[in-house]
Amino acid sequence: MSKNILITGCSSGLGLALSNLYLENEFTVFGISRNKPKIENKNFHFKHFDLSKVENIQKELTPFIDKIEEIETVYLNAGALGDIKEMANLSIDEIKDVLDVNVFANKELLDILAKSKVKNIIALSSGAAVKGSKGWGAYSLSKASLNMLINLYSNEMLNTKLLAVAPGVIETPMTDIIRFEVDDKIFTSAKILKKGEIQRAHDAASRLDEVVKRIDEFESGSFIDVRKI
Numbered sequence: 103m104s105k106n107i108l109i110t111g112c113s114s115g116l117g118l119a120l121s122n123l124y125l126e127n128e129f130t131v132f133g134i135s136r137n138k139p140k141i142e143n144k145n146f147h148f149k150h151f152d153l154s155k156v157e158n159i160q161k162e163l164t165p166f167i168d169k170i171e172e173i174e175t176v177y178l179n180a181g182a183l184g185d186i187k188e189m190a191n192l193s194i195d196e197i198k199d200v201l202d203v204n205v206f207a208n209k210e211l212l213d214i215l216a217k218s219k220v221k222n223i224i225a226l227s228s229g230a231a232v233k234g235s236k237g238w239g240a241y242s243l244s245k246a247s248l249n250m251l252i253n254l255y256s257n258e259m260l261n262t263k264l265l266a267v268a269p270g271v272i273e274t275p276m277t278d279i280i281r282f283e284v285d286d287k288i289f290t291s292a293k294i295l296k297k298g299e300i301q302r303a304h305d306a307a308s309r310l311d312e313v314v315k316r317i318d319e320f321e322s323g324s325f326i327d328v329r330k331i
Contacts, residue, residue, distance in 0.1 A: 104128060104129055104130045104145065105129050105130070105172075105174040106129070106130050106131075106132065106170050106171075106172060106173050106174055107120075107124045107129050107130070107131045107132070107173070107174060107175050107176075107177070108131075108132045108133075108134075108167065108170065108173050108175075108176040108177070109121055109124075109131060109132070109133050109134070109176075109177045109179055110133075110134045110135065110153060110177065110178055110179050110180035110211070111134075111135050111153075111179040111180030111181065112131075112133030112134065112135045112139050112148075112179070113133075113135040113136065113137040113138065113139040114137075114139070115272065115303050116179055116226070116269065116272055116303050116306055116307060116310075117133070117135065117139075117177070117179040117180065118139050118141075118303065119303035119304045119306065119307035120177055120179065120307045120310065120311075121133055121139060121141060121146065122141070122304070122307075123304065123307045123308065123311060124311075125141070125143045125145055125146060128145070129145070129174070130145045130146075130147070131143075131145060131146050131147070132147045132148075132149070132166070132167075132170055133146065133147070133148050133149070134148075134149045134151050134153070134163065134166070134180070135148075135150070135151070135180065136150070136151070136152045136153075137150075138150060149162075149163065149166045151163060153180050153203055153207040154182070154199070154202050154203050154207070156202050156206045156207050156210060159207060159210035159211065159214075160210060160213070160214065163210075163211065163214060164214050167211075167214050167215065167218060168214075168217075168218065170218065171219070172219045172220075172221075173215075173218060173219065173220045173221065174221050174222065175221065175222040175223070175224060175314055176211075176215060176220055176222070176223045176224065177224050177226065177310070178208050178211060178223065178224065178225040178226060179226045180203060180207070181203060181204050181226060181244075182199065182200045182202075182203040182204055182241075182244075183200070183241055184196060184197070184199065184200035184239075184240035184241055184244075185240070186237040186238065187237060187239065188236065188237065188239075189239045192239050192240060196240060197239065197240045197243060199240075200240035200241060200243075200244045201240070201243070201244050201247065203244075204241075204244035204245065204247075204248055205244050205247045205248055205251060208225060208248060208251060209251060212251070212255050212259075215259075215262075216255070216258065216259050219261075220259075220262045221262065221263065222262065222263045222264075222265075222314055222317055223252075223255075223259075223262055223263070223264045223265070224265055224267050224310065224313070224314065225248055225251075225252050225264070225265070225266045225267070226267060226268075226269060227245050227248055227249055227252075227266040227267060227268045227325060228241070228242075228245045228268050229268050229327060230242040230245050231245035231246045231248070231249050231266070231268070231325065232246070232325075248266060249266040249325045252264045252265065252266040252323055252325075253266075253323040253324075253325075254323075255323075256322040256323025257323065262322075263317050263320075263322045264322050264323055265313070265317070265320055265322070265323075265324060265325075265326055266324070266325045266326070267310065267313055267325075267326050267327075267328065268325070268326070268327040268328065268329075269301075269306045269309065269310055269328055270301055270306065270309075270327075270328055270329050271300050271301065272300070272301050272302075272303055272306045273300050273301065273302055273303060309328050310328070313326065313328060313331070316331075
């Protein structure tokens with residue numbers, strides 16, 4: 103029987119690469135995103151939903167997730183970057199918009215998944231969760247909170263292995279904004295990002311799959327940077 107994978111933010115970037123990787127390996131993939139990906143495969147099941155609509159997640163996504171009998175791995179991949187700004191210029195509402203997608207939406211999803219049979223949950227985090235670089239305020243706050251969210255749920259979802267994983271820098275629409283639109287003279291971390299390793303999405307997807315294959319090596323609830331293992 104084909105194993106089931108659930109992926110949020112499956113329409114582009116890493117989420118699309120993960121979807122294609124598992125479909126190529128004959129898994130059944132359940133995808134959730136705002137836009138429908140260009141995937142034609144009988145083993146792909148899609149739910150159109152905008153995860154920023156946090157108040158509707160339980161109602162809209164519970165039936166979609168409940169129909170999956172057993173889930174091998176969940177990738178909580180959908181995320182928002184927010185504007186690159188100094189903290190003094192960043193409003194509470196702007197921070198909340200990022201937290202809604204990166205933290206609160208995942209909290210709602212974890213509450214649904216806690217009632218399902220799930221082997222592994224991988225939440226896509228970032229090195230920004232532990233490094234407070236100028237300009238990354240909303241994103242860094244959200245990813246630090248995501249790491250703790252995963253840690254907390256690991257103490258409650260005892261039959262599931264949960265990890266927060268930083269995949270490294272990936273060539274995606276999100277990083278394109280940083281690479282090509284952010285003034286790296288003001289926000290110097292953008293310059294460091296441009297000069298560092300930038301992975302193709304399918305390579306990053308393969309590295310994440312390797313983390314899952316090695317998942318017994320890691321303590322549930324921990325934060326892992328793939329560049330350091």
